[in-house]
Amino acid sequence: MNVENKTTTPKGDIEKVKCLIIGSGPAGYTAAIYAARANLSPVIIEGMQPGGQLTTTTEIDNFPGYPEGITGTEMMADLKKQAERFGTDCRWGLVTSVDFSSYPHKVVVDGNKTIEAESVILGTGATAKYLGLETETTYAGSGVSACATCDGFFYRGKDVAVVGGGDTAAEEATYLAGLCNKVYLIVRKPFLRASKAMQDRVNRTENIEVLYEHNTKEITGDGVVEGVTLIKRLGHDDEQEVKIKVDGFFLAIGHTPNSGFFKQFITTDANGYVITEPDSTRTNVPGVFACGDLKDSVYRQAVTSAGSGCMAAIDAEKFLAERE
Missing domain, CATH: 3.50.50.60 (FAD/NAD(P)-binding domain)
Incomplete structure (x- = not known):
């Protein structure tokens, strides 16, 4: 409001x-x-x-x-x-x-x-809070969500991505890991800001892959989310474009x-x-x-x-x- x-x-x-x-x-x-x-x-x-x-x-x-x-x-x-x-x-x-x-x-x-x-x-x-991408609006309700507890059920057995590096992102990722085939945790920093306990939970969960130093460039798909294009930082002035296939994109940045x-x-x-x-x-x-x-x-x-x-x-x- x-x-x-x-x-x-x-x-x-x-x-x-x-x-x-x-x-x-x-x-x-x-x-x-x-x-x-x-x-x-x-x-x-x-x-x-x-x-x-x-x-x-x-x-x-x-x-x-x-x-x-x-x-x-x-x-x-x-x-x-x-x-x-x-x-x-x-x-x-x-x-x-x-x-x-x-x-x-x-x-x-x-x-x-x-x-x-x-x-x-x-x-x-x-x-x-959203990243400010135009494609977040495009796919709102069609694969983009800000609540894993609300919408995770719809992605059972599928691959999803979670954006964020704090406790909320770690909690969302581990919750989704219990439902989904694979969870990518996209973190823009080279480390997680989450508490040590939450970091341990993430690291112990086999189907969570943490993508450090990755930023989201755009969400892709035909009517619904089908993938995400990321920018991976390789060095001071070097970066690489990375594409992953996912069915859901969850915001967990607060x-x-x-x-x-x-x-x-x-x-x-x-x-x-x-x-x-x-x-x-x-x-x-x-x-x-x-x-x-x-x-x-x-x-x-x-x-x-x-x-x-x-x-x-x-x-x-x-x-x-x-x-x-």
Whole structure:
């Protein structure tokens, strides 16, 4: 979800709401379902990409309740329909600034609409980092993925590549190695940045081949990923083009939590993930709650996001009840 980091509040009529939800992925929509059933009359600002990152995913097979699988777009449409069934007001829009310095909290949408909210649930998610290749976009959903746990199942018995050299890349590579025939781990440096324990796991896994000092030039294929062209560094000014055949290309170079527009008010860790109280979705600002990938740098699954969305709505309901 894209937002702008501004702090000005436009003049004009101010709409007052009991519960405002920012973000419309599994966390946001689930929070809306629970908040609506609790008679909080939630308003959800869906952002520029209603449904969030899952709408860029083709088949989802690991979300409970869909035994035959479902596309990300269809699942998000189902969640939105369920939220609306209980009275959620779903709105397309972009949050351009917030003011959590006083209560009720003020949120500005599209630069000209001010909403005054008694409770705010943040579910803006996190954006996977990409290499910036044009072919990453070309093959998105057709062999390019940023989540091995989500999509690895579709590559059973096949050859895949994972890009990255940290713990996440090592974890993704070893996970895929249990499913795939061969895993190439593409590392731009001459060493892995992963912890010693993760390096040992990679080195002990026979079907992982680490390609050190390789950079991805382009992804190739006819409609779907069929191979990757790499540039191997041979010396100070010498390099070699290398082509490998793969059916899947996994990015494991990190995520960026979409927290920039409210970081001046909400406590985050060094990477921008929102810090909440233990066993809770409460942030450092009373009445503001965080859920989903915005606060989760470990699991990043649709089902865990949905679960934390439920928690956020329950926490918001309790907060409002205590104020009455």
